[in-house]
Amino acid sequence: MDYKSILKQYWGYDNFRGIQEDIIRSIGSGKDTLGLMPTGGGKSITFQVPALARPGLCLVITPLIALMKDQVRNLRARGIKATAVYSGMTREEIIIALENCIFGDYKFLYISPERLGTEIFQIKLRSMKVNMITVDESHCISQWGYDFRPAYLKISDVRKLLPDVPILALTATATPEVVKDIQLKLAFREENVFRMSFERKNLAYIVRRTENKAEELLHILNSVQGSAIVYTRNRKKTKEVSLFLNDHDITSTFYHAGLSNETKDQRQKSWLTGEHRVMVATNAFGMGIDKPDVRIVIHVDFPDSPEAYFQEAGRAGRDGQKAYAVLLYARNDKTVLRKRILDTFPEKDYIRKVYEDINFYYQMAMGDGLGCTYAFNIDEFCHNFKHFPIQVDSALKILTRAGYLEYTDEQDNASRIMFTLRRDELYRIHENSPETENLIRNILRLYTGVFSDYAYINEETLALRTGITRQQVYETLVLLTKRRILHYIPGKKTPYIIYTRERQETKRIHLSREVYEDRKESYIRRIEAMLEYADTDNKCRSRMLLHYFGEKNEHNCGQCDVCLSKHRSGLRQNTFSELADRICQLLSNAPLSAGELVAALGDAEDTDLRQTLSYLLAEEQIRQEDGKLYLVTSPARKEQDKSHDNA
Numbered sequence: 001m002d003y004k005s006i007l008k009q010y011w012g013y014d015n016f017r018g019i020q021e022d023i024i025r026s027i028g029s030g031k032d033t034l035g036l037m038p039t040g041g042g043k044s045i046t047f048q049v050p051a052l053a054r055p056g057l058c059l060v061i062t063p064l065i066a067l068m069k070d071q072v073r074n075l076r077a078r079g080i081k082a083t084a085v086y087s088g089m090t091r092e093e094i095i096i097a098l099e100n101c102i103f104g105d106y107k108f109l110y111i112s113p114e115r116l117g118t119e120i121f122q123i124k125l126r127s128m129k130v131n132m133i134t135v136d137e138s139h140c141i142s143q144w145g146y147d148f149r150p151a152y153l154k155i156s157d158v159r160k161l162l163p164d165v166p167i168l169a170l171t172a173t174a175t176p177e178v179v180k181d182i183q184l185k186l187a188f189r190e191e192n193v194f195r196m197s198f199e200r201k202n203l204a205y206i207v208r209r210t211e212n213k214a215e216e217l218l219h220i221l222n223s224v225q226g227s228a229i230v231y232t233r234n235r236k237k238t239k240e241v242s243l244f245l246n247d248h249d250i251t252s253t254f255y256h257a258g259l260s261n262e263t264k265d266q267r268q269k270s271w272l273t274g275e276h277r278v279m280v281a282t283n284a285f286g287m288g289i290d291k292p293d294v295r296i297v298i299h300v301d302f303p304d305s306p307e308a309y310f311q312e313a314g315r316a317g318r319d320g321q322k323a324y325a326v327l328l329y330a331r332n333d334k335t336v337l338r339k340r341i342l343d344t345f346p347e348k349d350y351i352r353k354v355y356e357d358i359n360f361y362y363q364m365a366m367g368d369g370l371g372c373t374y375a376f377n378i379d380e381f382c383h384n385f386k387h388f389p390i391q392v393d394s395a396l397k398i399l400t401r402a403g404y405l406e407y408t409d410e411q412d413n414a415s416r417i418m419f420t421l422r423r424d425e426l427y428r429i430h431e432n433s434p435e436t437e438n439l440i441r442n443i444l445r446l447y448t449g450v451f452s453d454y455a456y457i458n459e460e461t462l463a464l465r466t467g468i469t470r471q472q473v474y475e476t477l478v479l480l481t482k483r484r485i486l487h488y489i490p491g492k493k494t495p496y497i498i499y500t501r502e503r504q505e506t507k508r509i510h511l512s513r514e515v516y517e518d519r520k521e522s523y524i525r526r527i528e529a530m531l532e533y534a535d536t537d538n539k540c541r542s543r544m545l546l547h548y549f550g551e552k553n554e555h556n557c558g559q560c561d562v563c564l565s566k567h568r569s570g571l572r573q574n575t576f577s578e579l580a581d582r583i584c585q586l587l588s589n590a591p592l593s594a595g596e597l598v599a600a601l602g603d604a605e606d607t608d609l610r611q612t613l614s615y616l617l618a619e620e621q622i623r624q625e626d627g628k629l630y631l632v633t634s635p636a637r638k639e640q641d642k643s644h645d646n647a
Helices: 002-013 020-028 044-051 065-077 093-101 117-124 150-161 176-185 215-225 236-246 261-274 304-315 333-342 348-361 380-383 389-401 425-429 434-446 459-466 470-483 518-537 543-546 573-589 594-600 607-617 635-646
Strands: 033-036 059-060 082-085 108-111 128-134 167-171 194-195 204-208 227-232 252-255 278-279 294-299 322-329 374-375 405-413 415-419 454-458 485-491 492-499 623-627 629-630
Touching: 002 044, 002 194, 020 033, 020 044, 020 194, 033 176, 044 059, 044 128, 044 167, 059 150, 065 082, 082 093, 093 108, 093 117, 093 128, 108 543, 117 573, 167 176, 176 425, 204 304, 204 543, 204 607, 215 236, 215 294, 215 322, 215 454, 236 252, 261 278, 294 304, 304 518, 333 389, 333 459, 333 518, 333 594, 348 380, 348 389, 374 380, 380 389, 389 405, 434 459, 434 470, 454 459, 518 543, 573 594, 573 623, 573 629, 594 607, 607 623
Parallel strands: 033 167, 033 194, 059 108, 059 128, 082 108, 128 167, 204 322, 227 278, 227 294, 252 278, 294 322
Antiparallel strands: 374 492, 405 492, 415 454, 415 485, 623 629
């Protein structure tokens, strides 16, 4: 079956969009391929279609559990066999999923990068017939990317196990430097990049200077109707802003990584259905969320890179209708943003001190520790050793990159139970209610070894099997624990520290240039690029962002706040810039009379042309001599030309 037939059969479309078909034909011919596609560009089609066209299984590596579940659900609804493996699943659930991929004619296995290094996955992988590997959010593998994740480095091990299998890397945010690094890290056999323009013609980028962000936020949301996302920097602020909006009759809810999965799902659904107009969130929200009619995205706090800003802002206007991306900018934001450099890259001696305190915290002897895993309570640690959480978090991430330990962000630690009674004792109990008896029977059917060891359980599965609510499952298990029939440990979100090598002497902790200085310099460049974006008031914002990603755009967007602002000539900035550029381009080739210039600019409005010429003459950027107009190549003009090139 050809690619278009597959597209028509499963998705109902007659034709591909943009560069979709180019990417599909490239990976379909067995070439390692990197696809750069903006948010909403239709990335999933580029690996789902070619995978269906070939025998075997497509391995999809992605960090987004919500996206995995969503895509697996959508594929199954289309009659395509797909499954997912991610943190929080029981060992039994993982084994079943992996064996289905070996024996069950499955077409897609979605897996989080953290699971790639596990022994069980590596063993099962050898028996799978993999036809291609897809790496979503592939910028995460690059040390120079804004969102580097050490777990992504495990992908190269998978590549070694499957040397002849082509790899498709996909990302919506990558600078030229990161594009090169992705291909290097994934061991591309040859450079092979397909780029789709990142330009969003329906999205107006706006920077709004204000010292009262709360009032400005209200003003904007009351002025622009429709669904909205408001991004803040920290969890506490999401709740504060949401309460503030609700107090002012704007329905909102909030979202961050610290909420339970159940709460996240419920709030996401209430926003998707329109029950709440505004979602106030940290950057944990949005990746993989497809709500096409978001009319406005507002950043109350600065992101620390243009990549993060572009991706988050890009969640507005996915339906192609007019939408806005607004950045609120106060005087102290510059100070706050630059302070993040110190928070993200604390001094090397401080990082060594954190390493030393971690060893004391776990009572780790010199030379011990290799392979040891510990739950990590950052608040308790900071209280005991007089640290601040932000700097500790940063220090542990740097120690992770340096290879001394592995620090995982909050992981969903699944619930566990173990019966404290023997099986024969359990059967002698008769005072249980029918609902409790039914729950116990289902636990015994679903999970093995529960009398000798803790077994991971899933309350939602038990609720479905027994016909009671998840809350009732929880309450019954708590009651059985109090009666000492079993011991129930509810799931919780916990960060972990894993010693990847034995404890070292503190003074021997080596933080290489690549791990520390190079990454710090890269981070500073991104911070400065973000500040330049906000500070600049004479360059089209869309052009600035596109240039950052290596895309040379020759026209202004005509709808950002800069393009719509008044130039000193009296014209709109957009109108003046485009006319001035065209005039200077023509005059750089040869001097022209006013009549010749008017003829060459036949589509320009007379009034606009006269105002632009008057301004350029007054500023001595052009001069008139013997009835001819000449371009003046003064230092000022050169500087202006340079600024236009950079825009």
